[in-house]
Amino acid sequence: xxxxxxxxxxxxxxxVIHRMDPRMKLVLxxxxxxxxxxxxxxxxxxxxxxxxxxxxxxxxxxxxxxxKSVKPIFIIIVFTAILNVLxxxxxxxxxxxxxxxxxxxxxxxxxxxxxxxxxxxxxxxLLTYTTSPTLITDAIERLLSPLKFMRxxxxxxxxxxxxxxxxxxxxxxxxxxxxxxxKARGADLETGTLVERAKALIPIFIPLFITSFRRxxxxxxxMECRCYHGGEGRTRMKQMKxxxxxxxxxxxxxxxxxxxxxxNIVFPHLI
Amino acid sequence: xxxxxxxxxxxxxxDEITEDTSRTEYAIRNVSLSIKTGEYVAVxxxxxxxxxxxxxxxxxxxxxxxxxxxxxxxxxxNPSDDETENLEHIMKIRKDVGxxxxxxxxxxxxxxxxxxxxxxxxxxxVDPLEIRKRVDESLKAVGMYEYRGHxxxxxxGGQKQRVAIAGILAMQPRCLVLDESTxxxxxxxxxxxxxxxxxxxxxxGMTVVFITHFMDxxxxxxxxxxxxxGHVIMDxxxxxxxxxxxxxxxxxxxxxxxxxxxxxxxxIGLNVPTDTLNTDECVEALSALLEE
Numbered sequence: 001x002x003x004x005x006x007x008x009x010x011x012x013x014x015x016v017i018h019r020m021d022p023r024m025k026l027v028l029x030x031x032x033x034x035x036x037x038x039x040x041x042x043x044x045x046x047x048x049x050x051x052x053x054x055x056x057x058x059x060x061x062x063x064x065x066x067x068k069s070v071k072p073i074f075i076i077i078v079f080t081a082i083l084n085v086l087x088x089x090x091x092x093x094x095x096x097x098x099x100x101x102x103x104x105x106x107x108x109x110x111x112x113x114x115x116x117x118x119x120x121x122x123x124x125x126l127l128t129y130t131t132s133p134t135l136i137t138d139a140i141e142r143l144l145s146p147l148k149f150m151r152x153x154x155x156x157x158x159x160x161x162x163x164x165x166x167x168x169x170x171x172x173x174x175x176x177x178x179x180x181x182x183k184a185r186g187a188d189l190e191t192g193t194l195v196e197r198a199k200a201l202i203p204i205f206i207p208l209f210i211t212s213f214r215r216x217x218x219x220x221x222x223m224e225c226r227c228y229h230g231g232e233g234r235t236r237m238k239q240m241k242x243x244x245x246x247x248x249x250x251x252x253x254x255x256x257x258x259x260x261x262x263x264n265i266v267f268p269h270l271i
Numbered sequence: 272x273x274x275x276x277x278x279x280x281x282x283x284x285x286d287e288i289t290e291d292t293s294r295t296e297y298a299i300r301n302v303s304l305s306i307k308t309g310e311y312v313a314v315x316x317x318x319x320x321x322x323x324x325x326x327x328x329x330x331x332x333x334x335x336x337x338x339x340x341x342x343x344x345x346x347x348x349n350p351s352d353d354e355t356e357n358l359e360h361i362m363k364i365r366k367d368v369g370x371x372x373x374x375x376x377x378x379x380x381x382x383x384x385x386x387x388x389x390x391x392x393x394x395x396x397v398d399p400l401e402i403r404k405r406v407d408e409s410l411k412a413v414g415m416y417e418y419r420g421h422x423x424x425x426x427x428g429g430q431k432q433r434v435a436i437a438g439i440l441a442m443q444p445r446c447l448v449l450d451e452s453t454x455x456x457x458x459x460x461x462x463x464x465x466x467x468x469x470x471x472x473x474x475x476g477m478t479v480v481f482i483t484h485f486m487d488x489x490x491x492x493x494x495x496x497x498x499x500x501g502h503v504i505m506d507x508x509x510x511x512x513x514x515x516x517x518x519x520x521x522x523x524x525x526x527x528x529x530x531x532x533x534x535x536x537x538x539i540g541l542n543v544p545t546d547t548l549n550t551d552e553c554v555e556a557l558s559a560l561l562e563e
Contacts, residue, residue, distance in 0.1 A: 010382070010383070010422070012420035012421075132382060132383045132386065133382045134381050134382050134383060134386045162380070162381060162382065163380065165382050166379065166380065166381060166382045166423075169422075169424040170376050170424060173424070215374075215376070215377045218372060218374060218377035218378070219377050219380070221327075221332060221372070222370075222372055222377060222378035223380060223390075224332065224365070225330060225332065225365055225370040225439075226365070226369075226380075226391040226394060226438065226439070226442065227362045227365050227366060227391060227394040227395055227442065228390070228394045229358055229394065233396045234393055234394055235392075235393055235396050235398065235399055235402065236389075236393055236399060236402075237385075237386070237389035237392070237393060237399055237402040237403055237406060238389075238399075239399045
């Protein structure tokens, strides 16, 4: 069950979005996230959703997979919706009971917030679906590399991120294995108070830490054997080059941003 | 033939070496050995025989306390006090002697197969187009080309180990050292890795040093080196080495089943050769005996 975790889930493909420069994708995703918070009304938000749908279509990622990325935050979405319905009281009152007031304004705000959160999540997962984690960390490294004075630490941080992402599934597997081993020795993980259950995790985490250290040593040896010596003098197999479609993506995003800003001015109200 | 790897009276200890050498516990003691280009050498030994230390000495991860290890004529000792010079020197050695370890999970760095294979040449500063070419060639050589876009944790043990081998091949080494690379695999994975290594040796003429404690894996080698307590105790062709079943058992090793079978048969007075290495040879010997 824990293997289904979707951190940095990458879907190999050959779509335009896949082939876009990871740096551009990273920048555009950030831009998208910022712009989505700039949206003030349903018209501008509609433009953003439209843009997102276009991007999803171009990425050729199945809609089902995209929806799966929203599943983990379902509770947050529901919670946000309820809070917004309860706390916004403008517009016509539809329902009133003791302290609960449900108004049209509240429902509109709730819908607005829900669409906003979903677009946010879908946009960022579109980035991780179409870009391998190594490329994302690579892109971060390259985007930050003008910071000359901390160049080496930028490389180190990027390498650390790559290794961390690489070892998440391995450590989850290890965790499952140790859990089974401790259960076989009679460890009780499911019953008892919260404190007792937390304590029961200690015999799982200690072996996990010890093996992690051993892994770290072995990985360091293996990396040294493959001539790793930090970021200096390193080349990359995957060169990052701006293509025509990267420029198209940028122009598209700029147009969408401009559209959102003008729609905000034209329609000053939420709806 | 050219010598790719030469151990010149090498001793190594994990402890501090004191004046009184009789009290030092050596992991490797006075080992002299030379491996020629294109050889397929199996290094056998029980736990604690020093065979893993031997592997680590091959490419300068460990540096001998006494004697020296020469890779392609270069000593693994630091040549000077200058750090950059030392780095260049050790990189030259590690580029020539590629090492594959036991646990495939702990030697794969990247999250995508082809990116991991590219890791070595990237460190060497190879041109991007050339890296692409080498990555494709290496993955094809180990039969993992179709998996180039996969995530390593979704592969089987044998496949991961083949990816690790491809990662070394992409550095274009002259010698491949496998430090018990099959020990953690299931029989199928072990066969996959063995066949891959065999193919690299036969097709590309790769020098292979195969460290193992499985006798059956040593049978196909050109040469078998047996280690015990830090010493080399036997060195010869598989036939020569496995004839000494008694001596091998003394140091905690077995002989291949076929060899043991024929040795037992000859003990009860049957006229069979005692140097059969595999089932086929054994069958041949027996049918010859039956025809008589």
